[in-house]
Amino acid sequence: MRENRLWSFLYKLQDKQQKWLWLRSCYFGLKTTGPLLLLGILLQGLTLSFFQPHGFFYVIYRLDRQVWVPQANFIIHSLSCIVFGMTLLLLCTAVAWYRARLFSKKETIPSMVIALFLLFLFNFHTKRMPSARLGQVILNGNIPFIEVLFLGLVSAYFYHGLNKFLHFKSLWSIAGATVSLGIVLRGFKHLFNVGFFASLSGPLFAEISSLLGDDQTQLGTIIVREVGRNLLVWLGFVSPEQILVAHTDSDLSRANLSAALIKNNLEGLPHPLNIYSLSDSFAVLGGYGQIMALLLLFILFSRYRKRRRNAWQNFLPVFLNLNSSFLVGVPVFFNVILLIPFLIVPTVSILLAAGAIKLNLIPPAVYQVPLNTPTILNAFMGTNGNWDALLFTLIVLLVSMLLYYPFFKVTETTLYRIQKGTE
Amino acid sequence: MRKKTVMQSFKLLIIIIVILVALVGLPAYFWTKSHVTKERVQNRSRLYPIILVPGSSATENRFDGLIDNLNTGNKKTSLLKITVKENNHLRISGKIFPRDTRPFIVIAFQNNHDGFRNIQKQAKWMALAMDYLTRKYQFNHFSGIGHSNGGLVYTLFLEKYLDQNKLLLDRLMTIGTPYNFAETNMNKQTSILQELISRKEKLPRSLAVYSIDGTTNYTTDGIVPSTSVSTGKYIFQNQVAQYTKITVTGKDSQHSDLPQNKEIIQLINEYILQTGVTGPDAANTPQ
Numbered sequence: 150m151r152e153n154r155l156w157s158f159l160y161k162l163q164d165k166q167q168k169w170l171w172l173r174s175c176y177f178g179l180k181t182t183g184p185l186l187l188l189g190i191l192l193q194g195l196t197l198s199f200f201q202p203h204g205f206f207y208v209i210y211r212l213d214r215q216v217w218v219p220q221a222n223f224i225i226h227s228l229s230c231i232v233f234g235m236t237l238l239l240l241c242t243a244v245a246w247y248r249a250r251l252f253s254k255k256e257t258i259p260s261m262v263i264a265l266f267l268l269f270l271f272n273f274h275t276k277r278m279p280s281a282r283l284g285q286v287i288l289n290g291n292i293p294f295i296e297v298l299f300l301g302l303v304s305a306y307f308y309h310g311l312n313k314f315l316h317f318k319s320l321w322s323i324a325g326a327t328v329s330l331g332i333v334l335r336g337f338k339h340l341f342n343v344g345f346f347a348s349l350s351g352p353l354f355a356e357i358s359s360l361l362g363d364d365q366t367q368l369g370t371i372i373v374r375e376v377g378r379n380l381l382v383w384l385g386f387v388s389p390e391q392i393l394v395a396h397t398d399s400d401l402s403r404a405n406l407s408a409a410l411i412k413n414n415l416e417g418l419p420h421p422l423n424i425y426s427l428s429d430s431f432a433v434l435g436g437y438g439q440i441m442a443l444l445l446l447f448i449l450f451s452r453y454r455k456r457r458r459n460a461w462q463n464f465l466p467v468f469l470n471l472n473s474s475f476l477v478g479v480p481v482f483f484n485v486i487l488l489i490p491f492l493i494v495p496t497v498s499i500l501l502a503a504g505a506i507k508l509n510l511i512p513p514a515v516y517q518v519p520l521n522t523p524t525i526l527n528a529f530m531g532t533n534g535n536w537d538a539l540l541f542t543l544i545v546l547l548v549s550m551l552l553y554y555p556f557f558k559v560t561e562t563t564l565y566r567i568q569k570g571t572e
Numbered sequence: 573m574r575k576k577t578v579m580q581s582f583k584l585l586i587i588i589i590v591i592l593v594a595l596v597g598l599p600a601y602f603w604t605k606s607h608v609t610k611e612r613v614q615n616r617s618r619l620y621p622i623i624l625v626p627g628s629s630a631t632e633n634r635f636d637g638l639i640d641n642l643n644t645g646n647k648k649t650s651l652l653k654i655t656v657k658e659n660n661h662l663r664i665s666g667k668i669f670p671r672d673t674r675p676f677i678v679i680a681f682q683n684n685h686d687g688f689r690n691i692q693k694q695a696k697w698m699a700l701a702m703d704y705l706t707r708k709y710q711f712n713h714f715s716g717i718g719h720s721n722g723g724l725v726y727t728l729f730l731e732k733y734l735d736q737n738k739l740l741l742d743r744l745m746t747i748g749t750p751y752n753f754a755e756t757n758m759n760k761q762t763s764i765l766q767e768l769i770s771r772k773e774k775l776p777r778s779l780a781v782y783s784i785d786g787t788t789n790y791t792t793d794g795i796v797p798s799t800s801v802s803t804g805k806y807i808f809q810n811q812v813a814q815y816t817k818i819t820v821t822g823k824d825s826q827h828s829d830l831p832q833n834k835e836i837i838q839l840i841n842e843y844i845l846q847t848g849v850t851g852p853d854a855a856n857t858p859q
Binding site for chain 2: 205208209210404407408410411412413414416417418419445448449450457464468516517518519522523526529530533534
């Protein structure tokens with residue numbers, strides 16, 4: 150009975166969410182840019198895994214002997230930067246266009262122009278080095294989604310407000326107001342960057358950052374860190390170019406590695422429970438939020454061909470932990486239904502892994518893995534090819550799929566109801 | 573219809589997983605194995621001493637004859653002697669030559685008496701000497717030889733004081749070590765054997781142990797009963813990576829002559845000295 154209530158609440162919440170216009174605008178933008186983002190992600194995966202020294206395929210296939218690899222790396226990396234830049238431009242303008250269109254068709258073009266202006270102003274940098282150019286716009290894949298979505302929405306609301314409430318009609322007045330808004334927003338960004346707010350509440354930030362630091366051995370803090378990070382990802386504080394890097398260089402991991410190399414085994418290590426052995430090895434399969442589990446559910450059980458196709462398209466990037474294209478395609482950002490498993494599944498995975506390591510069922514991951522190693526292989530390779538660790542990773546993946554399944558069903562049913570409604 | 577779609581997706585997924593295992597899993601597995609082996613070699617210190625512990629009543633000069641016999645080539649290896657006094661101070665003589673990677677280090681004790689309590693104290697003093705040596709010479713692996721009760725001191729040190737996260741003993745040779753003191757009945761366990769068995773899980777898993785037993789007749793080397801040496805199996809067998817018992821007979825197989833025995837010198841040459849920097853690890857250790 151209580152369960153039914155929970156599910157009906159979730160359905161209601163999902164229905165309610167569909168009516169939020171700002172969210173619909175964001176989802177429209179994300180859906181529009183999805184294919185372009187996927188292209189950028191594939192190019193990024195190629196350069197990170199194949200062409201960069203220490204990349205996963207680079208080391209396992211010994212590509213260091215190929216003379217053409219550095220040139221290929223340069224070309225593919227440049228291409229991926231261009232594609233990411235175009236993706237973010239398109240995303241910002243698409244969000245502004247859709248939201249403005251819901252106000253009035255006439256507001257679409259001005260809102261898009263304002264969005265473009267704000268995006269450029271936000272990412273315009275000046276360099277004081279004499280040899281460098283005076284100013285440049287950097288639009289690569291390092292800008293978080295939330296920033297681009299926010300600017301797109303702000304542009305649409307701003308123009309609508311100018312038009313409807315302040316009755317700004319002339320080009321000059323609108324341009325002046327837009328520049329003023331840009332300066333204000335840029336000022337806020339500057340304040341954040343120089344740490345004005347951080348210094349205001351210094352002790353609080355210090356506490357949080359120490360809790361979320363890399364060198365944590367307490368299970369509780371590792372979980373809080375994972376939940377906190379996934380919450381930020383869910384809120385869009387993740388950029389297309391952001392990659393997962395295993396914490397093999399932290400002090401604890403180094404102490405473990407040194408002990409393992411000296412004693413030639415993985416028993417009785419000084420810090421068996423740490424971020425690398427728990428979070429990096431078992432809680433980020435396919436990237437943040439154990440997204441590989443959701444992707445497999447889409448592939449196997451989605452009743453919609455479009456969803457299955459999207460999941461197949463993202464299979465390789467997600468296998469290589471580059472999941473922002475899939476997060477956009479679902480979409481996971483701001484999705485209240487998927488927030489629950491997005492936070493819970495990695496937590497359960499960490500607890501399972503901690504229990505297995507404590508009970509000596511599996512050894513902790515210690516050895517270094519190449520850059521962008523598929524996280525599904527992290528535990529296996531981090532334990533020098535321990536088959537129990539690989540088997541346990543697959544069990545964790547299966548458990549994650551089971552945990553994701555009810556929430557996946559809710560999203561499927563909601564989609565079915567929406568489609569039926571539109572028919 | 574829906575079932576068919578699920579089955580199709582499932583089949584496709586299986587095919588992709590097989591391809592991934594072949595193209596990604598296997599190369600990744602072989603890379604990891606070779607990378608970890610390489611890292612282990614790189615992690616080892618160049619200095620890889622042989623640390624010798626004499627038996628009861630013997631001084632730091634106990635192994636002089638043995639080391640002279642081992643130093644037969646043009647290149648003489650270094651010899652450093654440490655005697656740990658009862659007040660925990662160290663008396664040091666000899667030196668390690670700058671480019672010598674396989675020096676001999678003898679750790680002896682001012683209180684070199686026999687008996688369970690004294691051997692326990694000597695194990696603690698050995699820990700003190702080892703601490704000094706690792707701090708001064710910065711090595712992280714070594715080989716060991718213990719004669720008579722020196723083997724007991726070594727085993728107790730390994731079980732009680734060795735920090736395996738910092739130091740690796742890859743090979744240990746005990747010569748005429750009475751693991752069950754003078755008891756000839758293997759079913760009767762003396763206090764030292766009980767203690768060593770109770771802590772045997774603390775022994776390094778990758779260790780290779782060679783226990784040499786000298787016999788002048790069928791039962792003893794004149795002092796230590798052969799059965800007492802054999803009880804070492806209750807400590808080491810199924811606990812360390814490799815445990816080998818070797819019996820030496822003939823000339824110089826009397827207990828105090830064992831360190832000069834030609835057979836034993838040959839065994840030391842073969843099992844302790846003629847080893848690469850990597851030691852026995854790769855074949856013996858699972859992870």
